[in-house]
Amino acid sequence: xxxxxxxxxxxxxxxxxxxxxxxxxxxxxxxxxxxxxxxxxxxxxxxxxxxxxxxxxxxxxxxxxxxxxxxxxxxxxxxxxxxxxxxxxxxxxxxxxxxxxxxxxxxxxxxxxxxxxxxxxxxxxxxxxxxxxxxxxxxxxxxxxxxxxxxxxxxxxxxxxxxxxxxxxxxxxxxxxxxxxxxxxxxxxxxxxxxxxxxxxxxxxxxxxxxxxxxxxxxxxxxxxxxxxxxxxxxxxxxxxxxxxxxxxxxxxxxxxxxxxxxxxxxxxxxxxxxxxxxxxxxxxxxxxxxxxxxxxxxxxxxxxxxxxxxxxxxxxxxxxxxxxxxxxxxxxxxxxxxxxxxxxxxxxxxxxxxxxxxxxxxxxxxxxxxxxxxxxxxxxxxxxxxxxxxxxxxxxxxxxxxxxxxxxxxxxxxxxxxxxxxxxxxxxxxxxxxxxxxxxxxxxxxxxxxxxxxxxxxxxxxxxxx
Numbered sequence: 001x002x003x004x005x006x007x008x009x010x011x012x013x014x015x016x017x018x019x020x021x022x023x024x025x026x027x028x029x030x031x032x033x034x035x036x037x038x039x040x041x042x043x044x045x046x047x048x049x050x051x052x053x054x055x056x057x058x059x060x061x062x063x064x065x066x067x068x069x070x071x072x073x074x075x076x077x078x079x080x081x082x083x084x085x086x087x088x089x090x091x092x093x094x095x096x097x098x099x100x101x102x103x104x105x106x107x108x109x110x111x112x113x114x115x116x117x118x119x120x121x122x123x124x125x126x127x128x129x130x131x132x133x134x135x136x137x138x139x140x141x142x143x144x145x146x147x148x149x150x151x152x153x154x155x156x157x158x159x160x161x162x163x164x165x166x167x168x169x170x171x172x173x174x175x176x177x178x179x180x181x182x183x184x185x186x187x188x189x190x191x192x193x194x195x196x197x198x199x200x201x202x203x204x205x206x207x208x209x210x211x212x213x214x215x216x217x218x219x220x221x222x223x224x225x226x227x228x229x230x231x232x233x234x235x236x237x238x239x240x241x242x243x244x245x246x247x248x249x250x251x252x253x254x255x256x257x258x259x260x261x262x263x264x265x266x267x268x269x270x271x272x273x274x275x276x277x278x279x280x281x282x283x284x285x286x287x288x289x290x291x292x293x294x295x296x297x298x299x300x301x302x303x304x305x306x307x308x309x310x311x312x313x314x315x316x317x318x319x320x321x322x323x324x325x326x327x328x329x330x331x332x333x334x335x336x337x338x339x340x341x342x343x344x345x346x347x348x349x350x351x352x353x354x355x356x357x358x359x360x361x362x363x364x365x366x367x368x369x370x371x372x373x374x375x376x377x378x379x380x381x382x383x384x385x386x387x388x389x390x391x392x393x394x395x396x397x398x399x400x401x402x403x404x405x406x407x408x409x410x411x412x413x414x415x416x417x418x419x420x421x422x423x424x425x426x427x428x429x430x431x432x433x434x435x436x437x438x439x440x441x442x443x444x445x446x447x448x449x450x451x452x453x454x455x456x457x458x459x460x461x462x463x464x465x466x467x
Contacts (some may be wrong), residue, residue, distance in 0.1 A: 012202075031203055052073055059115075109425055110293060111290070113289055127280070131143060146241060170192055288316075305370075307415045310372055323371070370382050383397070445451065
């Protein structure tokens with residue numbers, strides 16, 4: 001099973017995987033993972049060639065990124081096994097459209113959504129270097145005015161020798177800023193931490209100074225063909241400093257195959273949204289989240305399914321004795337596949353034990369046992385179990401011996417299969433039987449199941465939902 005460890009400050013551990021990621025969001029970068037590590041807590045695990053990241057934040061809990069590094073199909077299986085073993089809901093975050101589409105095909109029972117506030121703004125790198133064209137004439141005019149007002153300006157690449165001057169800049173910047181959004185205030189606390197450690201985690205930085213004082217600076221990193229801008233700050237009383245800083249940063253670092261600039265999200269701040277839109281992005285790239293469900297999640301209790309002669313319904317306290325008799329009849333349960341005696345440590349079984357076991361199975365979403373009820377009496381059981389994220393589940397059935405051979409098992413199992421397909425949206429239902437259990441084999445075949453595989457003990461079957 002996947003073994004996760006907290007990422008924390010150790011972001012360089014995942015650098016090679018981030019460099020190979022096909023999803024170019026700012027979230028998939030060392031700078032964001034480092035800067036926001038206390039608010040967006042990431043855990044990492046390796047499986048085969050892949051890195052698996054899961055993250056908890058004010059927006060979601062234990063959401064997985066799409067696997068990075070290669071052999072994604074095997075990594076997705078590992079994630080599914082982890083979720084099933086730990087009871088963790090399966091949820092993905094920071095997906096682009098192609099990867100969200102791929103997961104939606106894999107997981108037919110899923111909900112897809114995104115929040116516009118967290119979409120990344122993507123720009124053509126060349127447009128920032130010159131601000132050419134009519135659309136960016138405003139920015140170009142601001143830059144020209146800045147150069148005219150402050151002819152002694154200088155630009156440079158940030159080094160560790162500039163950190164004291166960055167501190168002085170941030171002190172002055174904070175005095176003149178009214179922080180209105182949660183993300184703005186949080187970011188301000190982390191800007192210096194990122195800048196101070198940027199030289200150790202593959203970041204790049206630049207500054208603009210006037211009269212020997214830093215009046216604007218920016219920090220970011222190159223991932224693939226994109227320059228991601230993590231920090232961009234300027235003193236507001238220097239007119240044109242922001243567009244000039246943005247242009248300076250692009251000219252220094254949007255080189256060597258860099259085609260795009262990612263200026264991150266607006267976090268719902270209207271001022272930021274207006275500013276980012278005025279630079280005319282080529283794409284406002286939505287980050288899609290995906291919540292995956294199993295057929296179990298579609299069950300609405302109490303379940304009651306009527307057949308021509310019987311009712312398939314919840315197992316209740318009134319069924320206690322009949323259900324205990326069913327579960328303890330050795331001949332009936334010879335091929336059931338579960339021996340209750342292993343849990344009792346030699347103690348005698350009771351009605352309460354089996355009824356509580358049903359409740360435990362339902363609470364853990366492992367299984368949903370149902371009674372076959374005839375004339376008010378429990379005569380057998382049909383259960384759905386092995387619910388999977390691909391929309392499948394498995395069916396099992398057992399019947400008291402005096403009611404066998406009368407068609408009740410087939411009648412009720414067929415009704416539950418229809419329920420799984422039509423009410424739960426199951427993509428398929430599976431069944432299995434021991435090789436020596438000829439009656440179950442015949443019943444499964446008569447229900448329209450197709451042979452899937454076999455092992456030393458059992459045959460395995462599948463029936464697909466035709467919808």
